[in-house]
Amino acid sequence: MPELPEVETVMRGMQIALQDRTIVQTIIRRHDLRWQIPADFSTQVTGARILGFYRRGKYILIRLSCGQSIILHLGMSGRVVLDSPEPPQRHEHVVFVTDDGKRCGYIDPRRFGMLDLVPTSEENSYRAFADMGPEPLGNGFSAQTLIDASKGRRTPIKPFLLDQHVVAGLGNIYVCEALFRAAIAPTIPACALTPRKANALVRAIRSVLQDAIAAGGSSLKDYVRPEGGLGYFQHAWQVYGKKNQPCPKCPGAPACPGVQHMTQAGRTTFFCPQHQKTGKIGVSGAERA
DNA sequence: CATGGGGCCTGTACGC
DNA sequence: TGCGTACAGGCCCCAT
Numbered sequence: 001m002p003e004l005p006e007v008e009t010v011m012r013g014m015q016i017a018l019q020d021r022t023i024v025q026t027i028i029r030r031h032d033l034r035w036q037i038p039a040d041f042s043t044q045v046t047g048a049r050i051l052g053f054y055r056r057g058k059y060i061l062i063r064l065s066c067g068q069s070i071i072l073h074l075g076m077s078g079r080v081v082l083d084s085p086e087p088p089q090r091h092e093h094v095v096f097v098t099d100d101g102k103r104c105g106y107i108d109p110r111r112f113g114m115l116d117l118v119p120t121s122e123e124n125s126y127r128a129f130a131d132m133g134p135e136p137l138g139n140g141f142s143a144q145t146l147i148d149a150s151k152g153r154r155t156p157i158k159p160f161l162l163d164q165h166v167v168a169g170l171g172n173i174y175v176c177e178a179l180f181r182a183a184i185a186p187t188i189p190a191c192a193l194t195p196r197k198a199n200a201l202v203r204a205i206r207s208v209l210q211d212a213i214a215a216g217g218s219s220l221k222d223y224v225r226p227e228g229g230l231g232y233f234q235h236a237w238q239v240y241g242k243k244n245q246p247c248p249k250c251p252g253a254p255a256c257p258g259v260q261h262m263t264q265a266g267r268t269t270f271f272c273p274q275h276q277k278t279g280k281i282g283v284s285g286a287e288r289a
Numbered sequence: 290c291a292t293g294g295g296g297c298c299t300g301t302a303c304g305c
Numbered sequence: 306t307g308c309g310t311a312c313a314g315g316c317c318c319c320a321t
Contacts, residue, residue, distance in 0.1 A: 002314065002315085003314065003315090006314080034297075034298095034315090034316075034317090058314095058315075058316095073315085073316090074314090074315090075298095075314085075315060075316080076298090076299095076313070076314050076315055076316095077298085077299075077300085077313090077314080078314095091299085108298095109298080109299050109300065110297085110298045110299050110300080110313090111297085111298055111299080112297070112298070112299095112314095112315060112316075113315090114316095128316090152290090152291085153291075153292095154291085154292090155291075155292065155293095159292090159293095162315090164315090164316085171314055171315070172313095172314065172315090173314065218314085265292080265293065265294085266293075266294065266295090268312090268313090291321105292320105292321085293319105293320090293321085294318105294319090294320090294321105295317105295318090295319085295320100296316105296317090296318090296319105297315105297316095297317095299313105300312105300313090301311105301312090301313090302310105302311090302312085302313105303309105303310090303311085303312105304308105304309090304310085304311105305307105305308090305309090305310105
């Protein structure tokens with residue numbers, strides 16, 4: 001599901017259950033996810049203690065006492081279940097058994113996710129992280145970093161923000177929602193960002209991510225948090241998936257056609273052409289960053 | 290270099 | 306009811 005808020009939610013659930021536990025058994029039922037799980041994965045991690053959890057963009061890092069870090073990406077349909085049942089569920093490709101007898105499973109029907117291993121000391125040079133953009137909720141993300149990254153980029157702002165080299169962790173849902181909150185048209189060229197617009201955008205990105213994390217992420221289809229509960233941020237979506245519904249910012253405005261959708265770089269964009277006018281600057285009332 | 294499109298998989302929703 | 310088609314949260318790779 002997983003954009004940054006969902007990945008953060010999954011990581012926090014895993015941390016509560018697994019921090020400081022020792023992995024006593026690793027069952028790999030399928031090696032062929034997005035890439036092959038390393039052949040020695042099970043040998044490397046079994047017997048190690050789980051020292052800590054970190055998140056970088058949409059990736060979860062699990063640092064182990066053996067000097068290795070597990071890299072976990074949920075792809076499009078990845079889920080983590082704690083207290084995974086026996087026998088394992090359909091599409092449950094990996095199961096970790098810990099020293100308290102609990103089972104933690106990785107489920108991924110589409111197998112777009114991945115599980116890899118890197119020496120902890122070499123995390124930063126791991127390919128996905130080496131040239132990844134800043135964390136949007138961290139100090140390294142600002143209007144200035146957005147403007148710098150957008151120099152010479154004539155691609156529309158929407159696909160630009162989906163580029164993990166620009167900023168880490170955003171996906172289709174939260175980019176649509178952030179552009180709506182900032183009242184920026186998804187079609188404007190990235191390099192047309194003014195400081196004022198960039199500032200509104202940074203605030204909108206932070207606020208939508210923070211709100212979503214507070215809500216436990218967005219639950220789509222059968223997505224659940226590791227502990228089994230549902231995230232509920234999907235109820236706060238203002239444009240994503242709202243085709244032809246009234247725009248929440250243009251109540252009763254005759255000129256407003258409601259929420260529209262289009263395809264940009266192969267992905268569906270939801271937006272309100274009235275609220276998100278080219279050149280219009282603003283911050284929605286829902287934003288409180 | 291920047292950009293757009295295809296491919297990877299399976300499940301589900303929808304139209305006929 | 307049954308079948309075919311389109312589409313879905315991401316990311317890599319290649320052609321242009």
